[in-house]
Amino acid sequence: MFDIDQIRADFPLLSQQVNGKPLVYFDNGATSQKPKVVLDAIQKYYTEINANIHRGVHTLSQKATDAYENARNIVQKHINAKHNYEVIFTAGTTHGINAVANGFTKYLQKDDEILISALEHHSNIVPWQMLCERTGALLKVIPINENGELILSDFEKQISNKTKIVAVNHISNALGTINPIKYIIDKAHQFGAAVLIDGAQAVPHLKPDVQELDCDFYVFSGHKMCAPTGVGILYGKEEWLQKLPPYQGGGEMIATVTFNKTTYADLPHKFEAGTPNIEAGIALGTAIEYLNTIGFDAIASYEKDLLEYATTKLLEIEGLKIIGTAQQKASVLSFIIDAIHPYDIGTIIDKMGIAVRTGHHCTQPIMDFFNIPGTVRASFAFYNTKEEIDMLVVALKKAKMMLS
Template sequence: MNIQEIRSQFPILSEKIHGKPLVYFDNGATTQKPSSVIQRINDYYAKENANIHRGVHTLSQEATSAYENARTTIQQYLGAKESHEILFTKGTTDSINLVAFSFGELLTAEDEIIISAMEHHSNIVPWQMLCERKGCKLRIIPMNENGELALDQFETILSAKTKLVAVTHISNALGTVNDVKHIIDKAHKVGAKVLIDGAQSIQHIQVNVQELDCDFYAFSGHKLFGPTGIGVLYGKEEILNSMPPYQGGGDMIKEVTLEKTTYNELPHKFEAGTPNIAGGIGLGAAFEFLNSLDMEAVLQHEQELLDYATEALSKIEGIQFYGRAKNKTSVISFLIEGTHPYDVGTLLDKMGIAVRTGHHCTQPIMDQFCIPGTIRASFAFYNTKEEIDIFIKALERIIPMLKD
């Protein structure tokens, strides 16, 4: 990979923060956008702006084609069987809530849902709300001290009562890569469906939903170099057809009378109202950018960054890492004895270095480790070892200041 050539495509990486070159290590929260994505969104508003699916005029037809072509691009990237299995949503949270409501309407008080102890709040709260609404039981896959799921215990709580298993592919707080294929296969043996939270995975590893055989796969555009406010829910056609709509309104209907409404076919059945057209087109451009990369080289480079940073950080006195899974991606969560993560993050910002501090919307993980939060450095393929060196030198300067 020519990292400098790739970096040149991301305008913000040339910016300065407090007079210092930006070192952006908060990719787990959101990624930066290449010029091709920014330009594609601008071109839509400048040259194609119109509502879609409803107009016979030229602009509407062009906008509709661009939006649906983006859906096809994403379908092909994910290896989905049909383009109408790709639903545009506002993001991962919206996708999960869609399933929690629509699939949840098929459940009864006798049913059980399984999640894990390392989930983001967006893959916890919707299921808690569903259980309160329908009387279902929520069961939890435990996590060990290394930040790995106890899959042997997963098999003990899995039963014929289990109707859905919802787990993260990669932990946003710990970087753990879960064996979701094993989870899917085991769940299917008892007739349960599986939702995978792919918010932290699709930008790091190649995902093929048919090979995984997952029933749902959810992710956000802004975490994979695309716009905010747009995301995707992949769902198997037969399951989506069995589910009632999540919202009512324009485009999701086939026929409306004052007495009764019949619903549209997929994917429109779950896409009520005027969608985020620019976001969908921009997300398609982000996937076109990903198609230009060698994902094996991306994974290798990010693994090298992870190893390099972990080794360098381990030399800092008093450091404690959280998330020591054997299989993990480019996320490092840590604390430094005698310092508060917020103070470290604030001083790093003064040096132009962006990291995330806090519980990362994974409060149950922090509760298990009996800590309020961590400092998290999360890398993308446009990051470099030179940036990690700057990061380490900054920490070496900051830590004595905070301990005095």
């Protein structure tokens, strides 16, 4: 049973007021709120364990190591990775993408090609541009249509034997478009290209199966899915992780060190230099377990209902235009109202207790495509309600009246 009242009670922050109004938190695409079980896991680590992991012989270090490695096993099971050492802890999605892009430096030559999409977050654009600058490779971009969907016929023309890696997001953070990544992965593999999927916006809404997808890499952040900031996951197929050089050097990722030569540790530690964000890694495991107790099918169904309701209600506001109308969407609505700047709208409705994101959402090429400075983005989570959407509509109408 999906009990929205019980779910909301799990999130202490949702009960507060902002500017004297009940908080309506619609900025979940930027970061999600944290349930009490996750906050408790953080506190437990610091009050009962707080020790560095791996190699420690004392009891607390062993407890910390066990808890951290158990979290790795939880992630492995959740995404259905074949081996737990294919799960690399990172600082977040950006860290994971950069680790892969850096590793591909030794595998690219001049005029090789990297294929990304016009829907990408800057984090899945800039690292590949930097890789092209290092290697002389060429960056190609899959275009989008007016609905914010990838034009697959163009993708089919662009992919070739020159393509060495394809990097696309699972779900667009700016528009909510759900991309046909299984088709893209299969087509890329026909040409021998590796595929990285940016799953940052997908993991709060669905449960990726990396073996079924057959992606070579899948990256995501914990803070989008009820875990703390500063922790994320890079999944990589064993064959690729064995081939790629480590992104960072230091302690933990070594087997032996002399002044003449260093040899690297086995997976996953080869990619985990230095002391990690231990408490956040443990809490990520807790967050995943929490989400699975609710069930991703239930989450998807509930959020679909919220999206449909919000779409209908917002389109009743005269002058409001939704940017991104793909047939397959996650619970994200980006919109503009007449010629009013999104920042002004966001500022006014914040005074009414409503949190949304405004601007280009680190997707400036998307905004350039639509010839707009940015959007207001309302991103919904499974702990939001239709009543909150009604409050958003009322606030938007007031903001429009004040700014027109």
